[in-house]
Amino acid sequence: MIWQAPHMFWLLLALPALVLIWRRAGRRLPWRVVGLRLMILTLLIGALANPVRQQADTPVTGPLLVIYDQSDSLTPAGQAAIRAEAEAIATAAGPQTRLLAFGANVVAGNERMPDGAGSDLAHALRTARQLLPSGGRVILIGDGHNTGGDVLAEAQRAAAAGIRVDVRFIAPPATPEITVTRLDVPALVRSGEPFDITVTTTYQPIDDPTPIAADLRIWVDEQLLGEESVVIPPGQYQFTITHTAEQPGLLSLRTEIIPTGNDTFAANNVAAATALVMPPPRLLLVEGSRENGAVLGAALTQAGMEVERVSVSAVPVALNRLAMYDGIVLVDVSANQLSFEQMMSLREVVRSEGKGLTVIGG
Incomplete structure (x- = not known):
């Protein structure tokens, strides 16, 4: 107990x-x-x-499967150590023991290597359960990292099928590692509007806490935006670059860190993100008197907005036409200049469509 x-x-x-x-x-x-x-x-x-209540181990009869991790996160030295451990267990258990190597997939024997891009423990246990329909024993050897499904659920299914699962943990050797953990950009930006590109890195040295030099590269739509020599300190660090999108549409961004010192895995030195570039804001500037909005319209245009100047009589009544604008600006427009239908349309486009309305003078 x-x-x-x-x-x-x-x-x-x-x-x-x-x-x-x-x-x-x-x-x-x-x-x-x-x-x-x-x-x-x-x-x-x-x-x-x-x-x-603790239950005493009962001897398990039936076939034995040894499944061992060969993912890239282990490094070649870690892979060799786990492979040697698995072969030693199989040799001691007898010729009927089968070996399965797993990464992102599962392969039989020790002559082939699995896809090292992942470590799917759940898939490995599911494969072992399918190979032992009448029960048996499984020895799982790895570093404990899982990139796949629910390992606990698969282990419970194996136990229900009469399969005993034993785990042997082998810690991978410590290695220096630089990782690009995030590439953050705003989900929505305006054409001609500057925005920040934030690159988050993580540096894990073995013993020496000295920062490491690296080259930081950023691509926009597969064109190199810039390259900069940076110094990455241990732990988490962020680099911020400002960029201005010119054309509306979907913007694809990619970053890469190329360290000048030791790094174990180059595959995790890359990150990508996307941003939707919207056209400049379109404003409807309504003038109560001719040329009243000329100065304001010129200032808004210089700020990067598309401005359409109209008289009061040209204010659309149809909501679908008013909804084409991001905002409406009334310059020296009195209430008696607007028709009842125009007032109702302006109220509805603000309340229902969320458009902006600014009143100046009047």
């Missing part, structure tokens, strides 16, 4: 205090009642400690 929450037994120290409280409260309870209450509280505390 083991207790998964033994700290709960500290609550037993409160039982004598409860007895004193009952006696000082003037309630002279029979000792038999007090003892019964204390026993109930003790059992409740024992239940909170979460007891688990």
Whole structure:
């Protein structure tokens, strides 16, 4: 019997205090009642400690499968160590033992290598369960990292199928590693509007905490935007570059870190992101008197907006026409200059379509 929450037994120290409280409260309870209450509280505390009964290992009969990790995250030295461990177990167990190597997929024997781009433990256990329809034993050897499905669910299915799963953990050797963890850009930007491109890196040295030099490259739509020599300190660090999108559409961005020092995996030095570039804001500038909005219109145009100047009589009544604009600006427009239909359309396009409305003068 083991207790998964033994700290709960500290609550037993409160039982004598409860007895004193009952006696000082003037309630002279029979000792038999007090003892019964204390026993109930003790059992409740024992239940909170979460007891688990250990079962003795029973010998498993049937075939033996040894499945071992050969993903790229282990490095060649780690792969060789796990492969040697698996072969030693198979040799000791006898000629009927089968070997399965796994990464992103599963391959049989030790002559082929799996796809090292991932470490799908769930897929490996599922394959082992399919190869042992009548039960048996599986020995899983790896570093514990999983990039696939639900490992616990697959292990439970294997146990239900009469398959015992034993795990041997082998820690991979420590290696220096630089990773581009994120490439962040705004999801939506305006054409002609500058925005930030943020590159997040993580550097894990072995012993020497000295920053490492690297080249940072950024591509926009597969064209090199720029290259910069940077210094990456240990831990997480961010680099920010400002860019201006010119053409509306989908913008594809990619970044790469090329370290000048030691790095184990080059595949995780790349990250990508996309941003939707919208055309410049389109404004409808309504003039109450001719040329009243000339100065404001010129200023808005210089700020990168598309401005259409019209008289009050040209204000559309149809909502679909007003919805073509991102905002409406009324310059020196009085209420009696607008028709009732125009007022209702302006109110509705703001309330229902979320368009902007600015009134100047009037």
